[in-house]
Amino acid sequence: MQLRSLSLSVHASTLLMTAASIMEPNPLAAQPCRFCGQVSGIWQEPYHLDGDHTNDVADNLVASCPLCHLVQHLERPRIEEEAALIWLPAMSQRALIALARTLHLKLHAAGEPLDVAVATSRRAEACAHFYRALQELLARAAPAKTRLGTSSPRELGAALRALPAAVYARRDQLLGGLRLLPLGRLYHGDQDVYPDILATWANLARTIGGREKADAETTVA
Numbered sequence: 001m002q003l004r005s006l007s008l009s010v011h012a013s014t015l016l017m018t019a020a021s022i023m024e025p026n027p028l029a030a031q032p033c034r035f036c037g038q039v040s041g042i043w044q045e046p047y048h049l050d051g052d053h054t055n056d057v058a059d060n061l062v063a064s065c066p067l068c069h070l071v072q073h074l075e076r077p078r079i080e081e082e083a084a085l086i087w088l089p090a091m092s093q094r095a096l097i098a099l100a101r102t103l104h105l106k107l108h109a110a111g112e113p114l115d116v117a118v119a120t121s122r123r124a125e126a127c128a129h130f131y132r133a134l135q136e137l138l139a140r141a142a143p144a145k146t147r148l149g150t151s152s153p154r155e156l157g158a159a160l161r162a163l164p165a166a167v168y169a170r171r172d173q174l175l176g177g178l179r180l181l182p183l184g185r186l187y188h189g190d191q192d193v194y195p196d197i198l199a200t201w202a203n204l205a206r207t208i209g210g211r212e213k214a215d216a217e218t219t220v221a
């Protein structure tokens, strides 16, 4: 599968996710994210190729995991709580999503809070290095602010929306090493559904891991 490029983006209309927008069965559930390859089961979201969230014809929809979709909706109502802008030219946006997801899954598996602001004394020693990695990523917000004048995803979204189409189309070159770091919260209305999404990712990894193990054993036998 050819992965699509993942760019910081803004849309005129937000796809407002609510409890009711989780479709069961979700027609995209079995499809990997077209931006990073992650499967997300019922949490897989429709990415509208033409940017129009009312155009639900099949040709216009590809599967996106919630984190890759977040990168493309800087206008989301609670984006400031969900993500931060950081300066990290050495790592692609796709790699950063995979790294943040892995760190969040490690902490989730240990029953630890994802928030790096939680006091050090309240954390399990075994998870200290995962927190340190998240803190170091978040510390890259300072150089983003120095270069851009802001580390606010909302302010960048507003600036991107004001650009002429031809300039907006070149935003990857203009933004250089600017990346969106997911902070471990994703809101559907007032509810943070990220813990449920993490539980689904963990389950899917176990299922896929178990199936691959069984396949390997069959091959050996």
Ligand SMILES: [Zn+2]
Residues within 6 Å of the ligand: 033, 034, 035, 036, 037, 038, 064, 065, 066, 067, 068, 069, 097
């Ligand atoms: Zn993805």
Ligand SMILES: [Zn+2]
Residues within 6 Å of the ligand: 015, 046, 047, 048, 053, 069, 073
């Ligand atoms: Zn969308």
